[in-house]
């Protein structure tokens with residue numbers, strides 16, 4: 140089968156399409172023919188070695204995490220899926236990746252794709268959608284009337300976060316650059332801060348939850364615009380923020396996304412009801428995977444990038 144592999148860490152040109160053996164599935168696993176993967180910043184961080192030394196042990200490896208495809212075969216103990224079912228999920232970046240014609244995955248870790256969703260749409264949901272949902276609902280305790288501030292609203296996590304915060308009936312203030320202002324408004328943001336023109340640090344407003352999707356805010360600046368009981372959550376664990384997370388009585392938190400199938404299913408059902416829209420800004424052919432990595436690494440993707448396999 141074809142797979143996108145790295146044999147060493149480095150720039151996008153270390154990504155090579157190789158012919159490798161099709162993986163063998165265990166008794167509790169599915170063999171899935173992958174049809175689409177979505178690209179996350181995690182993919183380029185794994186590729187360029189930022190996630191070493193853990194990643195280093197695993198080279199050579201197939202890249203990619205989020206996938207959607209068709210079940211080709213099931214292990215003897217699998218009862219909830221059969222060949223022909225459409226499924227989606229996410230593989231651990233520290234194991235064999237998703238950017239391949241076939242993957243094996245525990246049947247308990249994937250979810251059926253509703254008929255209304257394409258493979259491409261389903262593949263966008265896992266890491267970005269789960270991170271947004273779990274940050275808002277579980278860490279931020281966002282409920283009706285919460286005032287939510289989303290720093291980095293136009294990308295993968297941010298575009299889900301704006302919509303999910305509105306579904307939770309929060310009031311949303313979202314930060315993005317000038318070309319994305321209208322896009323973020325259309326996602327449902329009540330107020331948009333264009334960081335090219337305004338500085339949120341001078342705002343007199345206070346918020347219940349500061350979701351620092353791009354993790355570019357200083358803790359001091361973020362806490363400054365929060366109510367005394369307000370919660371700050373970052374996606375990237377700096378030493379200072381990790382330290383504070385232990386001492387802040389729950390006011391400072393770092394999100395570590397959890398691959399909960401029930402959350403994946405919840406997000407998929409929201410898209411079926413059209414309460415939640417997945418935004419695919421570009422779809423690449425497998426041969427153009429390097430270009431997809433260049434684009435995600437540049438840090439200004441609107442919504443999600445998808446690669447068809």
Ligand SMILES: NC(=O)c1ccc[n+]([C@@H]2O[C@H](COP(=O)([O-])OP(=O)(O)OC[C@H]3O[C@@H](n4cnc5c(N)ncnc54)[C@H](OP(=O)(O)O)[C@@H]3O)[C@@H](O)[C@H]2O)c1
Nearest residue numbers: 180270291293294295296315316319374394395396439440
């Ligand atoms: N801890 C976890 O479990 C976890 C899970 C998922 C993701 N993450 C991390 O979370 C981060 C975001 O992930 P993602 O998938 O949303 O990435 P992404 O899709 O690449 O985000 C790109 C977006 O970031 C925005 N952006 C760039 N600079 C900005 C700035 N200074 N202020 C505000 N927005 C800015 C861009 O909007 P403009 O073009 O408008 O600037 C762009 O739309 C990544 O570092 C990722 O690794 C962590």
